[in-house]
Amino acid sequence: MMNDTARPITSGMKLPGRGSGQPAHVIVIGNEKGGAGKSTVAMHLAVALMRMGRVVGSIDLDVRQRSFSRYLSNRKRWCETHGADLPTPIEEILEPSAERHLDRAEAEETERFKEAISRLRGQCDFILIDAPGNDTHFSRLAHAAADTIITPVNDSFIDFDLLAEIDPDTFQVGRPSFYAELVWDCRKKKAQREKKSIDWIVMRNRVSMLDARNKRRVGEGLKKLSERIGFRLAPGFAERVIYRELFPLGLTLLDLTEDGSTIPFTMSHVAARQELRDLIIMLKLPSLTGERIPF
Ligand SMILES: Nc1ncnc2c1ncn2[C@@H]1O[C@H](COP(=O)(O)OP(=O)(O)O)[C@@H](O)[C@H]1O
Ligand SMILES: [Mg+2]
Numbered sequence: 001m002m003n004d005t006a007r008p009i010t011s012g013m014k015l016p017g018r019g020s021g022q023p024a025h026v027i028v029i030g031n032e033k034g035g036a037g038k039s040t041v042a043m044h045l046a047v048a049l050m051r052m053g054r055v056v057g058s059i060d061l062d063v064r065q066r067s068f069s070r071y072l073s074n075r076k077r078w079c080e081t082h083g084a085d086l087p088t089p090i091e092e093i094l095e096p097s098a099e100r101h102l103d104r105a106e107a108e109e110t111e112r113f114k115e116a117i118s119r120l121r122g123q124c125d126f127i128l129i130d131a132p133g134n135d136t137h138f139s140r141l142a143h144a145a146a147d148t149i150i151t152p153v154n155d156s157f158i159d160f161d162l163l164a165e166i167d168p169d170t171f172q173v174g175r176p177s178f179y180a181e182l183v184w185d186c187r188k189k190k191a192q193r194e195k196k197s198i199d200w201i202v203m204r205n206r207v208s209m210l211d212a213r214n215k216r217r218v219g220e221g222l223k224k225l226s227e228r229i230g231f232r233l234a235p236g237f238a239e240r241v242i243y244r245e246l247f248p249l250g251l252t253l254l255d256l257t258e259d260g261s262t263i264p265f266t267m268s269h270v271a272a273r274q275e276l277r278d279l280i281i282m283l284k285l286p287s288l289t290g291e292r293i294p295f
Contacts, residue, residue, distance in 0.1 A: 075250030204236030
């Protein structure tokens with residue numbers, strides 16, 4: 001059973017078109033590790049922003065896995081088989097360069113990336129980029145273009161290496177990681193170039209609801225890291241099987257009450273939606289501040 005506040009906007013709603021009048025805001029979901037939840041977060045955030053009436057563009061830069069693109073194809077297929085009209089982002093598909101000469105390959109990829117972004121900028125309020133789990137030229141271009149970077153980390157000390165060295169006993173923070181340096185470099189360049197900053201948010205993902213001690217320790221460690229390497233910390237998403245069930249259907253937590261969805265809507269899903277709402281609130285995205293969240 002669900003109450004009215006949990007009911008999503010019905011499918012078939014008309015997107016109002018670019019409403020904010022502000023330049024498109026670029027959100028990059030990145031960390032240099034597979035399986036931390038980048039594509040899952042990208043998809044949920046895209047659908048959440050569209051359910052808030054925003055036009056969203058998407059780019060999947062994980063050219064090996066293509067999970068975000070596959071998630072979107074699954075969504076289109078679900079819509080076709082169910083005659084539904086779920087909100088779906090405007091997708092730009094980028095192919096890596098086939099050039100063998102490194103400089104030429106990078107120049108070609110830079111051109112492709114710039115063109116894709118500029119096409120989306122003209123149509124969208126938000127551009128969501130799912131970055132790959134390794135260091136690529138595309139990934140660097142995306143981080144350099146970001147207004148907001150969201151880094152999901154799994155709920156364990158092992159994942160902290162992605163951000164910086166940290167002693168698990170004393171929480172003493174050592175050298176920042178290669179990825180943290182990359183983000184810092186992008187921040188510095190953006191500040192020089194555009195006099196704007198990049199907001200970097202680290203969110204926990206797959207937080208175990210059973211291991212309270214680990215949860216607390218990881219929380220303390222992340223707090224120390226956030227002070228030292230300068231990101232904001234989001235509470236994040238708990239570990240829930242639903243995320244794996246939704247992927248092949250192309251659905252998100254916000255689509256579960258659509259006609260044709262056979263997944264029952266449970267209390268766990270209500271809690272998961274709340275986590276998504278909390279993420280949106282803490283992101284403080286331009287033009288959304290103070291707005292009622294309709295799901
Ligand atoms: N909070 C979560 N609870 C349970 N499973 C999750 C959660 N977040 C992601 N997953 C699952 O973990 C796997 C990896 O997630 P994915 O988003 O593809 O990571 P990445 O894009 O960083 O490689 C997928 O099978 C996904 O369904
Ligand atoms: Mg992925």
